Amino acid sequence: MAAAAIAFTGGYGELGEYLAENGEPADSCITYDRVARAFGGMLAILGVVAAPISTGDTALRCARLIAADFMHCNQKAS
Incomplete structure (x- = not known):
């Protein structure tokens, strides 16, 4: 502004x-006005909640694939 x-x-x-x-x-x-505060609040929620959840999901998926590859498990859907 x-x-x-x-x-x-x-x-x-x-x-x-x-x-x-x-x-x-x-x-x-x-x-700041109400719109800027609301927008900042939404960005904070995304940064504090959505980003760590997405990062955790990706890390868990990578760990699962590494473990499956290490143990020679078949990852194809049956």
Whole structure:
């Protein structure tokens, strides 16, 4: 959001002038709103829950295939 505001006004100095003209504090363009918090929460859930589950599943599958290959077990469906 801050990058869009800087691009819209033309630079850091122009953004500061624009905010001063409209009575906004200088940090008003970097505060989070509800949408950003919800999006960040979803990313956190994916990073904390989904990624480790996927990694664990892949590791277990690899371990099973290595063990089956080591013990010469047939892995074809019957």
